[in-house]
Every structure is written in C-alpha cells, then in structure tokens.
Amino acid sequence: MAGGSTERIIARKGPAFDWSRVPRHWFGGDVFKTRFFDAMSLLFPEGERFFIACVRDYREQVRDPRLQAEIKDFIYQEGQHTQVHTGFNDHLKAQGIAVDDILAQQRRVMFDGFRGHLPKTYTLAQTAAAEHMTALMAHGFFGTDLFADADAQVRAMYAWHAVEEIEHKAVAYDVMKKVAGVGYFTRILAMLQVSLTFPLHVFLIMAHMFRVDGVKSRTRVWLKGLWWLYGPGGLYPRLMLHYLRYFKPGFHPWQHGQLQEYQRWRQCYEGTGGDAIAAADAVMSAASA
Numbered sequence: 073m074a075g076g077s078t079e080r081i082i083a084r085k086g087p088a089f090d091w092s093r094v095p096r097h098w099f100g101g102d103v104f105k106t107r108f109f110d111a112m113s114l115l116f117p118e119g120e121r122f123f124i125a126c127v128r129d130y131r132e133q134v135r136d137p138r139l140q141a142e143i144k145d146f147i148y149q150e151g152q153h154t155q156v157h158t159g160f161n162d163h164l165k166a167q168g169i170a171v172d173d174i175l176a177q178q179r180r181v182m183f184d185g186f187r188g189h190l191p192k193t194y195t196l197a198q199t200a201a202a203e204h205m206t207a208l209m210a211h212g213f214f215g216t217d218l219f220a221d222a223d224a225q226v227r228a229m230y231a232w233h234a235v236e237e238i239e240h241k242a243v244a245y246d247v248m249k250k251v252a253g254v255g256y257f258t259r260i261l262a263m264l265q266v267s268l269t270f271p272l273h274v275f276l277i278m279a280h281m282f283r284v285d286g287v288k289s290r291t292r293v294w295l296k297g298l299w300w301l302y303g304p305g306g307l308y309p310r311l312m313l314h315y316l317r318y319f320k321p322g323f324h325p326w327q328h329g330q331l332q333e334y335q336r337w338r339q340c341y342e343g344t345g346g347d348a349i350a351a352a353d354a355v356m357s358a359a360s361a
Contacts, residue, residue: 081145081239086152087232087348089225091163096285100221103287104278104297109230110164111277115270116157116233118175119202120150122182126199127244129192130251139246146243149236156229168284174277193254197262200244200254201318204325205266207241208314210234214333214355218307224349231337231352238334242325256321263318 099105124147134140165171186195213219213234219227248254282290301307308315317328333355341351 081142081149081236081243083145083148084152084236084346086156087228087346089156089159089229091160091225094163094223094225096167098223098226099219102221103282103285104293104300107278107281107285108274108297108301109226110169110281111274113157113160113229114164114169114171114174114277115178115273117154117161118178118182120154120157122187122195123199123202123244124150125183125187126192126195127247129196130247133251134247136250139243139250142240142243143247146240149240153233153236156233160226160229169281174280178273193248193252194258194262196244196248196252197254197258198266200248200259201263201266202270203237203241203244204263204318205270205315206237207325208311210237210241211314212307212311214337217356219352220356224353227356228348228352231355232341232348235334235337235341245325260319267315 095101097103097106099109127143127146131140131143134143161171161175186198210233213230219230222230248259282293287293299306302309314328317323337351337355340354341348344350
C-alpha cells in the first residue's frame with residue numbers, strides 16, 4: 073500500500089445479517105457494553121459519508137495511480153459499512169431508539185458545522201484521526217477475547233468492519249500528508265478534538281438508550297461501565313500505546329499493528345465463501361486459546 077503495507081484493500085460486499093434474532097442486550101446481557109457498541113454503530117453511517125466526502129475533496133489532485141486505486145476501494149468499503157450499519161440501526165429504531173433524530177443532529181454537526189465552516193485540510197485531518205481511532209480499536213479487538221460473550225452476528229459485523237478498517241487505515245492519512253500537505257499542528261489538533269468529541273457523542277447516545285431501556289441504578293451502570301473502559305486493564309488503556317504513536321512527528325499508520333488475526337480472519341472468510349460469522353468465530357477461538 074502507499075504507506076508501505078503488503079496488504080491490499082479488498083472491495084468485498086458487506087455481509088448479510090438477520091438482526092431480528094439478536095437480543096436487545098446482545099453483549100452477554102450487559103447493558104453498558106451492548107449500548108456502547110450500539111451507539112458507535114448508530115454513528116457509523118453518517119461518519120462514513122463524512123470520511124468519503126473529506127477524501128473526495130482531494131481526489132482530483134492525486135497523481136499516484138496506486139493511491140488513486142486505494143481511494144476508490146476505500147470509498148467502496150466505507151459505502152458497504154454504511155449499508156450494513158444502517159440495517160443494524162433500523163433494528164435499533166425498532167427498539168424505540170431515536171435513530172433518525174440522532175442522525176439528523178450528527179449531519180448538522182459534521183456537514184453543516186465542520187464541512188460548512190472549517191478548512192478542507194482540517195476536516196481531512198479529522199478523517200485521518202478518526203480512521204486511526206477505528207483502526208487501533210480494530211487491532212485491539214482482534215488481539216483479545218473482548219467479544220467472547222457477544223451475539224455471533226453482531227460480533228461478525230464488528231470483525232468484518234475491523235478487517236476493512238485495518239486494510240484501508242492509511243488512505244486518508246496518505247491523502248492528508250502527500251496531497252493536502254497537512255502539517256503536524258493541524259494533524260494533532262484534529263486528533264485531540266476527535267478524541268474528546270467522539271466518546272462524548274457516544275456517551276450522550278448511550279444515556280438516551282438507557283432511558284429507553286428503563287435502566288435502573290444508572291449511576292451504578294455508568295461507574296461499572298466506565299471502569300471497564302478506562303480502568304486498569306480496561307479497553308482503552310490496552311490501546312493507549314497504539315493511540316499515542318499518532319503524536320510522533322514521523323508517524324505512519326502502517327508502522328504499527330499486528331496482522332496475524334487479520335490474516336486468520338481473511339483466510340477463514342475466503343475459505344468459507346464469505347461466512348463472516350465463521351471467520352469471526354475463528355479469530356475469537358484463537359484469541360481465547
């Protein structure tokens with residue numbers, strides 16, 4: 073790839089799932105963990121459209137044929153993510169979640185706000201930062217048994233999404249550095265902003281979901297859940313070193329990230345004719361061994 077990876081982006085069609093069989097609290101009955109990932113899924117479709125638009129701003133200026141091809145495949149993959157997560161969001165809407173209102177607010181913030189008032193260099197830097205966040209979480213998910221208690225279909229959706237985030241994790245960054253000429257200050261400012269606003273948005277959506285679910289003792293649920301996220305050995309501390317590498321002046325996304333689990337997923341997925349559930353289960357079994 074343009075940044076030095078031997079992996080290539082594969083324009084695979086998104087898997088089909090039957091969300092009607094997924095329980096409301098699909099993550100081992102844990103409301104916090106379930107709604108944490110539900111809230112992220114809810115944000116993905118508009119986020120993917122934002123990322124595509126920000127990369128397209130510079131597409132005509134790209135002279136490297138390889139990067140042009142990667143941009144094309146990046147756009148295809150992000151479009152597939154939008155379709156699959158929109159299907160899952162329809163499942164959330166049937167539970168009483170105010171999906172349409174949340175997405176309308178997100179569009180106002182991202183398109184009317186960010187793209188309407190900020191320089192294209194900055195919104196591209198936001199995209200590169202968000203892509204780093206999703207890629208490091210993808211590497212982190214594959215390296216652990218995090219989803220061991222999750223519903224098989226939702227686990228498969230996130231594993232498939234994670235694979236593609238790993239495959240195209242350098243595209244927006246390469247456009248930002250090689251084409252847009254974004255400097256270190258803008259790159260880091262955008263990362264700091266995304267690091268604050270993304271989890272805040274997720275938590276606000278989760279608060280709404282908890283109200284819809286009629287969760288009792290919400291303070292206890294929040295404290296326990298935030299410890300799972302941020303406490304010693306929690307999800308984010310395990311990813312912190314990978315996250316902080318973005319702040320190195322000479323950073324590039326393909327300098328870091330274990331690909332063993334990615335290769336295992338891809339081998340199983342292709343060997344089973346595109347069975348996303350079997351591929352995710354194979355990776356999970358290896359992580360639990």
